[in-house]
Amino acid sequence: MPGPDRLLRPRHLAALAQCPRRLWLEAHRPELARATPHFESAPFDIHELARAQEGTGTRLGPHQSHETALRRTRRILAAGHPGPIFEARFVHEGLLAETDLLTRDPLAPERWRLTAVHRTTKPKPHHVARLAAQMWTLEQCGVPISRAQIRHIAPSFVLETPGEYRGLFTDTDVTASARAQQSDMADRLGEARRIVSGAEPDCPTGPHCRKPAPCPFAAHCQALEDAPEWPVTLLPDGGGRKWARKGVCDLRELDAATMAKPREARIVAATQSGKPYHDTQGARRAMASWSRPRAWLDFETIAASVPLWTGTKPYQQVPFQFSLHLEQTDSTITHHQYLCVDGSDPRPGCAEALARTIPPNATIIAYNAGFERAILRALARQVPAFEAPLMALTERTVDLLPVTRNHWYHRDQRGSWSIKAVLPTIAPDLAYTQLAVQDGAMAQDSFLEASSPATSPERRRALEEALRAYCTRDTWAMVVLARRLAAPQEGSAND
Ligand code: SF4
Known part of the structure; x- marks a missing residue:
């Protein structure tokens, strides 16, 4: 099972939605993932900025053990904490939910608003999928959620005064789509447990490797396949897909003289001859x-x-x-x-x-x-x-x-x-x-x-x-x- 605590995370369920092998690799061979180039907006921690805008609250992470964080979460909820609570932790059926922010619903204080913070300018489908898994875990633990939302960067924000970031974030309500993903959550969790406790699944690569986002394990999977040295997928603008559909995988099988596009003809000719x-x-x-x-x-x-x-x-x-x-x-x-x-x-x-x-x-x-x-x-x-x-x-x-x-x-x-x-x-x-x-x-x-x-x-x-x-x-x-x-x-x- 993944991680030292042998728990699954919502990201594992999101990985399963793309491919069973991706889930298995995330759980057992995370070092094979090719990191997406990125940079952090130093000196800013997006979660810290989001916390600062909530005012005072209780932060439960990250400098404590997993068990301590679980215990403290249970204790302050049982004591009727008024919120906000940052970095609370819940586990149900081996699924771990690490939340960014929990606040009391002002209209129904016995229920909570669950917020995930992201640095994108709009919610992405995988953000909602992860939040759905968190929401399911919390509700299975007896924490009723009235609203699930993604707190993301407001694209219209303009920095007017140095250090003044009020208005940087905006919240998008994703409760309906998160709820819609919950009906089969227990089944998906069972399926995920079965996959990670078995051997690496043998899944061929295909269009699913690029949806909803390019899979970070693509290099690993392609290396295991008997791919040609000069695949038709090297043709630009997706030009190789039509040939792959016809069962032609190798650029060297094509005839430059019959290629419809001059640039594709040049690529085929230069690849076959070895001359630029x-x-x-x-x-x-x-x-x-x-x-x-x-x-x-x-x-x-x-x-x-x-x-x-x-x-x-x-x-x-x-x-x-x-x-x-x-x-x-x-x-x-x-x-x-x-x-x-x-x-x-x-x-x-x-x-x-x-x-x-x-x-x-x-x-x-x-x-x-x-x-x-x-x-x-x-x-x-x-x-x-x-x-x-x-x-x-x-x-x-x-x-x-x-x-x-x-x-x-x-x-x-x-x-x-x-x-x-x-x-x-x-x-x-x-x-x-x-x-x-x-x-x-x-x-x-x-x-x-x-x-x-x-x-x-x-x-x-x-x-x-x-x-x-x-x-x-x-x-x-x-x-x-x-x-x-x-x-x-x-x-x-x-x-
Ligand atoms: S590259 Fe494709 S086949 Fe390999 S793990 Fe990722 S989605 Fe699955």
Whole structure:
């Protein structure tokens, strides 16, 4: 049985709803789960913020043993606690419910409101499924629930005053849908117990592995299957599904000449031949109008669930760093960057540095430029002193991604044109795996840690250095990629 206390949690029932094998793996092999990249909105603990807004109450967790928490929960409920109660604990039939918040119903004080706190901007189906299991457990323990609700981030919240987070949360009543999931709860619990006490179920992978969310055990399950090295699922935009339905699993079984979409035909041909697709002339034509000076630009942003600076909303993208390789008319290149880790609002400094550094006649080049344009537009609105030059930059921003997508493919990209997939096929010595910060999620984590007053100066310097190295790699990668796209390549299929 799962865990040292041999109890099932509501998340185990949610796992069973996706697949019996997922339940078994969650219970016995949790270390095989691939973690979803995420960052915490340090220094904020979302549960602590939610508790603070409830006012005074009794907190039962987390610094006590499981048995003590159960005993204290029973004792204060029996004594008629007026609520709120934070982190109460209940067990019924081996199902453990660890609640975020219990409050007395003001209209019927003998009953309780059960609240789960999440950092999303709306309730998700798996939030409701877990709350339904909690609700069932509490009611089986004799605690009547009048309302089950998800307390989540209010998307319209704007931080007006530093540290003032009243209004950050909103509650959504999910009582009806939670109740609707309770009729077969005892059966599902029995089924879950049977599965976790047996051997690992043999479930083939399929569409259910992506619904309601991608399963974190996908790599484990796929490795156990006799999958081809180049599966048809590498075709972009779900293009492999129709072939899988026809029983064709391997890209090498397809005929490039009969593929309906040119991009799919290139993928099939490059995979079968092992030679990259490279249309040098097409790439040159696509980039011919990108006059110098050229500003190769990349932003790093943070989208904190709990806004960090006044005037910002939950999950608003705020740029804290940019890297810029500036290519002059004589083709010389200089590097420039901006990084703000002192905890202050990075937007004014970022706007000023962009306006000061990028020549007014430059072509701005980004990879997936819609993102950079959106950040420039938002900065123009939010830092009015630089509105005109920043808006002018958006109009001169071009995109290297479609040029790459239309004129280059190496089978090692495995169906992706992200710069991290393309770069190793062009310049293996520039792989991101050599860097301390390797992706956007790590950059956000590093930024938050570097900005924290609790971080030592030595650690902050190391984090700054890692962030600078990462963002610099992003823009230098574009320069190298564009040069390679425009250059003939020995052994390419086209030139
Ligand atoms: S990857 Fe698919 S088959 Fe494997 S545990 Fe997850 S849902 Fe089940």
